[in-house]
Amino acid sequence: MTEIIDGNAVASEIRDGLTDAIETLADVGARPGLATVLMGDDPASQTYVNMKQRDCEEVGIEGHHVDVAGDAPADELYETIDDLNDNPDVHGYLVQDPVPDHIDYREVIRRIDPAKDVDGFHPENVGRLVAGNARFRPCTPHGVQKILEAYDIDTEGADVTIVGRSRIVGKPLANLLIQKAEDGNATVTVCHSRTDDLGEKTRNADIVVAAVGVPELIDGSMIGDNAVVIDVGVNRVEADTEKGYELVGDVDFESANERASAITPVPGGVGPMTRAMLLYNTVKAASLQEEIDVSLP
Numbered sequence: 001m002t003e004i005i006d007g008n009a010v011a012s013e014i015r016d017g018l019t020d021a022i023e024t025l026a027d028v029g030a031r032p033g034l035a036t037v038l039m040g041d042d043p044a045s046q047t048y049v050n051m052k053q054r055d056c057e058e059v060g061i062e063g064h065h066v067d068v069a070g071d072a073p074a075d076e077l078y079e080t081i082d083d084l085n086d087n088p089d090v091h092g093y094l095v096q097d098p099v100p101d102h103i104d105y106r107e108v109i110r111r112i113d114p115a116k117d118v119d120g121f122h123p124e125n126v127g128r129l130v131a132g133n134a135r136f137r138p139c140t141p142h143g144v145q146k147i148l149e150a151y152d153i154d155t156e157g158a159d160v161t162i163v164g165r166s167r168i169v170g171k172p173l174a175n176l177l178i179q180k181a182e183d184g185n186a187t188v189t190v191c192h193s194r195t196d197d198l199g200e201k202t203r204n205a206d207i208v209v210a211a212v213g214v215p216e217l218i219d220g221s222m223i224g225d226n227a228v229v230i231d232v233g234v235n236r237v238e239a240d241t242e243k244g245y246e247l248v249g250d251v252d253f254e255s256a257n258e259r260a261s262a263i264t265p266v267p268g269g270v271g272p273m274t275r276a277m278l279l280y281n282t283v284k285a286a287s288l289q290e291e292i293d294v295s296l297p
């Protein structure tokens with residue numbers, strides 16, 4: 001029987017596990033603060049920032065939010081970033097991706113104070129991660145690692161195929177999984193749009209991570225018997241529903257489910273973990289800035 005991985009349950013355990021750290025910080029009068037910045041009105045991004053703000057409220061993190069008009073000049077966004085860098089109540093913040101076309105997201109990231117970069121996207125934090133000394137692991141890759149850990153899925157010596165080479169998921173996850181750490185030691189293949197015979201690479205993997213943003217690209221014929229399937233994709237596909245769309249992953253769940261030993265659903269798989277690990281990074285940022293040791297889940 002295929003195990004359906006419950007990302008909501010693992011995320012809830014992470015949130016519960018942050019309570020002690022948040023109380024330890026409160027004892028010295030420090031309340032972790034997270035700011036979200038949304039430029040433009042992308043509907044999916046609006047949903048994600050709203051969810052992030054709700055998560056903050058639930059665990060006792062102070063949420064701040066800044067909306068920047070989609071047609072505002074880059075300087076307006078940079079001013080917001082400068083303000084957040086200077087705001088002592090904000091221990092961490094993020095600029096929701098994607099940004100409008102006239103904005104260079106790399107330049108935006110470079111302006112974020114690396115100590116407040118709870119997405120882990122700043123070049124300094126990327127360098128630390130690659131060097132095996134991460135300050136903030138990016139939220140989705142860290143969430144994937146926590147899911148594997150929660151379900152006792154050992155990466156030691158495992159062949160992992162990651163489909164997708166994004167800055168947010170594919171590259172950092174590959175880096176983390178090859179490291180000598182407890183939740184690493186895997187042999188990783190990273191596939192992308194120019195990969196020849198993708199099915200061969202995914203079929204030979206013990207763990208397949210789909211993070212490519214193409215709805216249902218990976219089907220059951222591309223999954224080896226008893227492989228673990230981690231679906232990072234959250235794609236909105238037009239459908240005759242109340243909202244006018246439905247959420248589907250990068251994996252064709254029905255057919256992959258027939259081959260896999262364990263699989264993450266969409267929704268309710270990796271998505272909630274991305275949000276939980278953002279709270280984790282925020283608490284870690286607060287603990288580093290306030291110089292208070294806390295224990296993290």
Ligand SMILES: Nc1nc2c(c(=O)[nH]1)N[C@@H](CN(C=O)c1ccc(C(=O)N[C@@H](CCC(=O)O)C(=O)O)cc1)CN2
Nearest residue numbers: 047048094095096097119139234267268269271272274
């Ligand atoms: N600055 C960032 N931008 C983006 C990131 C990121 O980590 N930092 N990742 C993605 C989007 N993302 C986080 O912001 C994200 C994606 C999905 C979910 C989530 O909870 N999904 C739910 C379904 C939500 C829904 O109803 O639409 C699920 O899968 O169950 C949270 C965060 C790109 N941008």
